[in-house]
Amino acid sequence: MSTAVPKGQAPYYFVPGPSRHPVMASIGLFFVILGAGQWVNGVGWGAYSLAFGLLWWAVVLTQWFGDAIRESESGLYSQRIDVSYRWAMAWFIFSEVMFFGAFFGALYWARMHVIPNLGSIDNALLWPDFKAIWPSDAPGYTASPAGTVEPFRTMGPWPLPTINTALLLTSGVTLTIAHHALLANQRAKTIGFMWITVLLGALFLGLQGYEYYEAYTHLNLKLSSGIYGSTFFMLTGFHGLHVFVGALMLLFITLRLQKGHFTPERHFGFEGAAWYWHFVDVVWLGLYVVVYWT
Template sequence: MSAVNDSRGTPHYFVPPPSRHPALAALGLFLVALGASQWVNEQAWGRYAVLAGLLVVFSVLFQWFGDAIRENETGQYSRRIDASFRWSMGWFIFSEVMFFAAFFAALFWTRAHAVPNLGSPDNQLLWPGFEGVWPSDKAGATGSPAGTVAPFETMGPWPIPTLNTALLLSSGLTITLAHHALLGDRRAACVRWMWLTVALGVTFLGFQGYEYLHAYRELNLKLSSGVYGSTFYMLTGFHGFHVLLGTLMLTVITGRLMKGHFSRTHHFGFEGVAWYWHFVDVVWLGLYLVVYWL
């Protein structure tokens, strides 16, 4: 969604026609949420609802991106639209910051207040034998004095989380190099750096999938593994979902670069995705420290 130069024929402000995309996106997200809630409660149809919802969402994104690209390339976007895109992306990233801040705050509150309070003498009648220690990795401690949560092992920082940290930090460097190449009118170099960034994102997702498989099969670490399991998967899983979306956006931008879209002076579509990717990098650094080390 890069802006174009104000010129004759470019509207002062662009008002898009009525669109089906918001309604279909809402439907897809509803199916994902409904299916996920049923899937974790062992309803077989939940996984199919999640798959259907994801297909709807990705289909809407493909069509919506295409509409925005056509509007831009046909000269519908003026500098005023470019400014509105920048404000919109800024507020979107701010909302994402608040989203992850809520999860970090929940983890902090659990570890610093809820668990110690439940382990205090005042609460022994509520849960006899409860020990206010973190992490909750075994029956008889925070996990489950009554044995309702099966024993599990916690996830350490070696080796996959550390490798993933190196991958994301490297991807932040490669996308920055791609940006500088675009500013210097070196499109071929920009495309190469962008494909490398995409490859790093895909590799991150592959490692995270392997990490989850290892946690589930060998560590017995699941969403049902007490408060540790739920916070681990919520924080890292939502971040992985953001990496997936960021990788898709990077792929779209790279394809546009190969078609000759963007210039050294007008390329906010590229910049917006770069902002988002750097945000994903920063959030991971916080997760790496808080979830895997502390």
């Protein structure tokens, strides 16, 4: 334990004491799930429960992460803790790969198996006028054989998705420049390129919000627009959520850099956020090709 370690020397493996944070975070998540479940079912107080849970959760995470930062900056984290954090982040990103893999798999299965099977001779008596064509942008197509889904137009790759692709790829470059500057102990350069990276992430989110506005108002493309609409908003929406989380991570890392945190030798907090951001970039490239071009 740290009490038996000489001053200025990290313990062999730091074990924190009992903490209230896990229980408090669970309480916040309870109100989030309860409120979301009630809200989508038309219960008025569900939105307030959701907002309360998110606020509670944000406060708890702020305190929790603050404790971890203070432990790190006070020298309690040895190389073994650093290794454990790296493994934890690696497994977390792997779980995210599986998360998006499931959604890409659903899109693949719908396009390559479900729609051809529904258009086969076996279903001709059930839906004689069904057209097994992707994307499903008109009544009688895959969206709605009975015409219950309104006609819509699909979202093409130009201009907003292509601009967003350029923004994310550029942000990966600026983040890499910031990392190399940190390794060279050029703090001012690191902070400058980190702010550029955060700004590029914010621009991406702003353009994606405008893209959704265009989809709903001018293309009539909605979440209810058949299997095309549901998979489009599911994949791009979850990716946008991950961009938001990654941008927050980079923002707080930048603020920590301005406070003098991290050194060329010890900066896994920076590296973990960078790993996550590069993962987000790679996922978007897959989305850009599969969702917008094919």
